[in-house]
Amino acid sequence: MAAVLSAVFVVAPAAWQVWAYTSTESGTLSGGSGERPVTAVEIDAGSADVRVTPRSDRQVVYQAEVRWALTAPKIEESWLGDTLRLTPRCPAVGAVVESGLGCSVDLGVTVPAGIAVKVTAGSGTVDISGLGGTVDAEVGAGQLRLTALRGPLRASVGSGSLEASGLTSPQADLRAGAGSALARFAAPPQRVTARAGAGHLRLTVPTATRFRVTARAGTGRCDVVPGMDDPAAPGRLDISADSGHAEAGY
Numbered sequence: 001m002a003a004v005l006s007a008v009f010v011v012a013p014a015a016w017q018v019w020a021y022t023s024t025e026s027g028t029l030s031g032g033s034g035e036r037p038v039t040a041v042e043i044d045a046g047s048a049d050v051r052v053t054p055r056s057d058r059q060v061v062y063q064a065e066v067r068w069a070l071t072a073p074k075i076e077e078s079w080l081g082d083t084l085r086l087t088p089r090c091p092a093v094g095a096v097v098e099s100g101l102g103c104s105v106d107l108g109v110t111v112p113a114g115i116a117v118k119v120t121a122g123s124g125t126v127d128i129s130g131l132g133g134t135v136d137a138e139v140g141a142g143q144l145r146l147t148a149l150r151g152p153l154r155a156s157v158g159s160g161s162l163e164a165s166g167l168t169s170p171q172a173d174l175r176a177g178a179g180s181a182l183a184r185f186a187a188p189p190q191r192v193t194a195r196a197g198a199g200h201l202r203l204t205v206p207t208a209t210r211f212r213v214t215a216r217a218g219t220g221r222c223d224v225v226p227g228m229d230d231p232a233a234p235g236r237l238d239i240s241a242d243s244g245h246a247e248a249g250y
Contacts, residue, residue: 002033006010012191012212013143015061016093019125022233023069024067024068024069024102024160025066025068025069025072025165026066026067026068027065027066027106028063028065028066028075029062029063029066029075030061030062030063030073031061031062032059032060032061032062032075032084033059033060033061033074033084034059035059036060036079036084037058037082037114037158038060038082038083038084038115038242039081039082039083039115039116040082040083040084040113040115040116040117040118041060041083041084041085041086041105041109041116041117041118042084042085042086042117042118042119042120042238043085043086043087043109043117043118043119043120043121044085044086044087044120045088045104045107045119045120045121045122045124045126046087046088046105046121046122046123046124047062047066047122047123047124047142048064048088048105048106048107048121049105049106049107049124049125049126049127049199050105050107050108050109050111050119050121050124050125050126051108051109051126051127051128051129052110052111052117052119052126052127052128052129052131053108053109053110053111053129053130053131054110054112054113054130054132055110055111055112055113056113057112057155058112060084060109060111060112060115060116061109061110061114062075062086062107062109062110062194063106063107063237064088064106064108065106066088066103066104066105066131066221067103067104068102068103068104068108069102069103070102071090071091073089073090073091073104073105074088074089074091075087075089075105075107076088076089076090076203078138079173085111086107088103088104088105088160091173096122096224098134098204099192102105102181108136109236111131112130112132112231113131113132113222114131114132114133114151115133116133116134116135116136117131117133117134117135117136117137118135118136118137118159119136119138120137120138120139121138121139121140121142122139122140122141122142122143123140123141123142124139124143124158125142125143125144125145126139126142126144126145127145127147128144128145128146128147128149129145129146129147129148129149129152130147130148130149131150132149132150132151133151133233134151134153135149135151135152135153135154135155135157136153136154136245137154137156138154138155138156138157139156139157139158139160139162140157140158140159140160140178141154141158141159141160142157142160143160143161143163144157144160144161144162144163145162145163145164146162146163146164146165146167146183147164147165147166148166148167148168148186149164149166149167149168149169150168150169151169151170151229152169152170152171152172152173153167153169153171153172153173153174154171154173154223155172155174155175155183156173156174156176156177156181156182157175157176157177157179157180157181158177158178158184159177159178159179159199160179161179161180161181162167162174162176162179162180162182162183163181163182163185164181164183165183165184165186166184167183167185167186167187167189168185168186168187169185169189169192170189170191170210171189171191171192172185172189172191172192172193172214173192173193174193174194174195174201174203175191175194175195175196175197175201176195176196176197176199176201176244177197177198177199177202177243178197178198178199179199180199180200180201181196181199181201181202182202183202183203183204183244184199184203184204185203185204185205185206185209186206187206188199188205188206188209188235189205189235190234190235190236190237191235191236192211192236192237192238192239193238193239194220194237194239194240194246195239195240195241195246196220196239196241196242196246197241197242197243197244198220198243198244199244199245200244200245200246201241201244201245201246201247202246202247202248202249203239203247203248204248204249204250205228205248205250206250207250208250209228209235209250210227210228210229210230210233210235211228211229211230211233211236211237211249212229212231212232212233212237213228213229213238213239213248214234214236214237214238214239215238216239216241216243217240217241217242217246218242218243219242219243219248220241220242220243220244220245220246221245222239222240222241222246222247223240223245223246223247223248223249224237224239224247224249225248225250228248228249228250
């Protein structure tokens with residue numbers, strides 16, 4: 001489905017504002033998979049803000065609120081097999097959306113609850129909630145918020161922040177570089193890998209959850225609450241820290 005753009009003209013009141021131009025425009029872009037079968041969605045967000053939520057049918061639908069100073073942004077749609085790729089772009093300043101260059105995109109995407117979703121972002125905010133399929137989310141200096149995910153999970157932040165809650169994912173791979181990560185599980189996972197570089201990572205699981213624990217630390221700290229390590233437990237926890245701090249508790 002081709003993207004549709006509606007725009008309104010807005011006069012900017014001050015020359016020093018972030019857009020650095022005398023006027024800006026705003027509008028709405030919309031599109032999606034239409035009737036084409038889709039099994040996965042990949043979003044290369046740049047610094048765009050992204051929200052991904054479930055829908056009850058088999059379509060992928062997006063709507064983006066956009067602002068620009070020179071040339072209107074667009075959402076580039078491409079396909080690889082049954083995977084739909086969405087890439088916000090600002091034609092006036094290059095490829096993927098970058099902040100502070102007279103262009104912003106706030107992208108909302110609704111997807112079938114069970115399909116795989118992959119989101120890669122730089123300095124934007126990514127919010128993913130209510131999905132049952134595999135989720136792979138990576139954010140550099142931005143914010144990553146995950147809520148009530150049920151499928152296998154991979155989540156990584158560089159210098160940004162990760163906050164995950166209500167997780168019932170059976171497997172999770174959680175990583176924080178120089179940033180921070182907090183992950184709360186609402187049900188005991190089967191296998192968790194948790195890595196902290198120079199940052200801080202904390203995960204919590206329901207009381208009395210047991211794992212076969214492997215814990216490693218370089219110059220940092222790696223703390224596991226007493227009683228969580230059980231050599232006979234079916235679940236696995238691999239937790240480590242380089243120069244940062246990783247911890248697991250109830």
